[in-house]
Amino acid sequence: MTVHIGVIGAGAIGADHVRRIGARVPGAAVVAVADIDPARAGEVASGAGARVLPSGLDVVTDPHVDAVLVTSWGPTHADYLLAAIDAGKPVFTEKPMVTTAADGLRIVEAEQSSGRRLVRVGFMRRHDAGYRAMKEVLASGEIGTPLLMHCVHRNATAPETYHSEMAIRDTAVHEIDLIRWLLDDEVVSAQVISPRRTSRRFEHLQDPQFMLFETASGVRVDLEVFVNCQYGYDIRCEVVGEMGTVELPHPADVWVRSGARLRTPVLQDWSERFAAAFDDELIEWVASVREGRASGPDSWDGYAVAAVTDAAAESLGSGEVLPVLLDKRPAFYG
Numbered sequence: 440m441t442v443h444i445g446v447i448g449a450g451a452i453g454a455d456h457v458r459r460i461g462a463r464v465p466g467a468a469v470v471a472v473a474d475i476d477p478a479r480a481g482e483v484a485s486g487a488g489a490r491v492l493p494s495g496l497d498v499v500t501d502p503h504v505d506a507v508l509v510t511s512w513g514p515t516h517a518d519y520l521l522a523a524i525d526a527g528k529p530v531f532t533e534k535p536m537v538t539t540a541a542d543g544l545r546i547v548e549a550e551q552s553s554g555r556r557l558v559r560v561g562f563m564r565r566h567d568a569g570y571r572a573m574k575e576v577l578a579s580g581e582i583g584t585p586l587l588m589h590c591v592h593r594n595a596t597a598p599e600t601y602h603s604e605m606a607i608r609d610t611a612v613h614e615i616d617l618i619r620w621l622l623d624d625e626v627v628s629a630q631v632i633s634p635r636r637t638s639r640r641f642e643h644l645q646d647p648q649f650m651l652f653e654t655a656s657g658v659r660v661d662l663e664v665f666v667n668c669q670y671g672y673d674i675r676c677e678v679v680g681e682m683g684t685v686e687l688p689h690p691a692d693v694w695v696r697s698g699a700r701l702r703t704p705v706l707q708d709w710s711e712r713f714a715a716a717f718d719d720e721l722i723e724w725v726a727s728v729r730e731g732r733a734s735g736p737d738s739w740d741g742y743a744v745a746a747v748t749d750a751a752a753e754s755l756g757s758g759e760v761l762p763v764l765l766d767k768r769p770a771f772y773g
């Protein structure tokens with residue numbers, strides 16, 4: 440059986456995922472695309488031999504669409520997810536699942552009422568070989584109980600539409616998911632410190648930002664988010680345990696020693712750095728849809744991350760340490 444996918448949002452990652460499904464995801468085909476910019480939808484749809492539909496909601500209800508892929512802007516995800524749950528269709532949403540915890544709760548409640556786990560969230564770093572290897576080391580107990588975690592998330596540049604809260608709700612969400620997944624722990628408090636701003640970008644943007652999190656078991660996590668670092672895409676992570684440390688490997692590339700210099704390239708964006716992880720998450724999602732089972736990061740994860748980003752966004756500006764307000768996890772989510 441081929442899973443017929445309808446795509447909502449034909450921007451950077453929407454177009455990337457459509458190409459990926461056509462080239463590298465077995466058992467799936469993109470059959471419909473919608474975007475508030477119909478020209479973009481047309482361009483992406485024509486490359487895939489898909490139809491253009493007038494709106495995202497038309498994609499969800501189209502009888503030829505078996506499963507929905509949401510790749511529109513973050514604040515638009517919630518309505519499409521609720522519509523997909525209502526239509527009983529599996530839905531993969533790019534991160535962030537939602538941009539407020541209140542929307543996250545609406546989704547977990549709707550899913551529970553429907554009786555099926557239909558939502559999967561695109562926290563693709565859980566599919567990256569380096570992070571997976573870190574998780575294995577942590578699970579083996581070799582470095583002992585985790586005490587600290589240090590993270591860096593740098594982008595070369597961000598567009599003018601990117602605003603200060605997006606550093607939390609759009610960018611730091613990846614690390615917040617990883618804290619929960621790698622440490623198997625919940626984040627209980629968040630604080631955002633605003634250092635001197637880079638002069639290399641827009642006045643309206645607080646960049647970089649320094650974030651501090653604490654988990655229920657007392658692990659302290661620091662995260663630098665710097666989305667206009669100029670030089671490239673640089674993602675780092677280290678967990679410090681009682682008996683050792685484990686660190687994310689740098690992406691494999693050659694080191695050249697020549698003319699009294701040592702050089703290695705720095706990747707430029709997420710699409711290069713996590714290409715294999717994106718492939719793997721979509722392959723796994725399609726397989727799970729074909730087999731009628733839930734898989735991967737779910738709507739509870741999307742909600743729990745949004746509860747942390749709510750606290751962090753409130754701390755932005757004041758620098759206060761704020762508690763994360765999270766409901767009790769229902770048995771429905773295992």
Ligand code: NAD
Nearest residue numbers: 448449450451452474475510511512513515533534535709
């Ligand atoms: P983008 O601006 O390039 O594309 C977004 C597209 O959505 C645009 O074409 C826009 O016209 C369309 N759109 C906006 N509102 C819509 C609506 N209501 N209905 C239908 N279409 C709508 O942005 P992008 O970089 O592709 O990001 C899209 C989403 O993917 C965001 O949630 C972002 O956080 C996420 N993303 C994830 C990763 C990752 O590493 N996992 C990387 C990039 C983007």
Ligand code: ISE
Nearest residue numbers: 534593594609610613666709
């Ligand atoms: C973008 O939406 C992503 O998800 C990228 O992985 C991240 O590095 C970037 O900061 C976000 O804006």
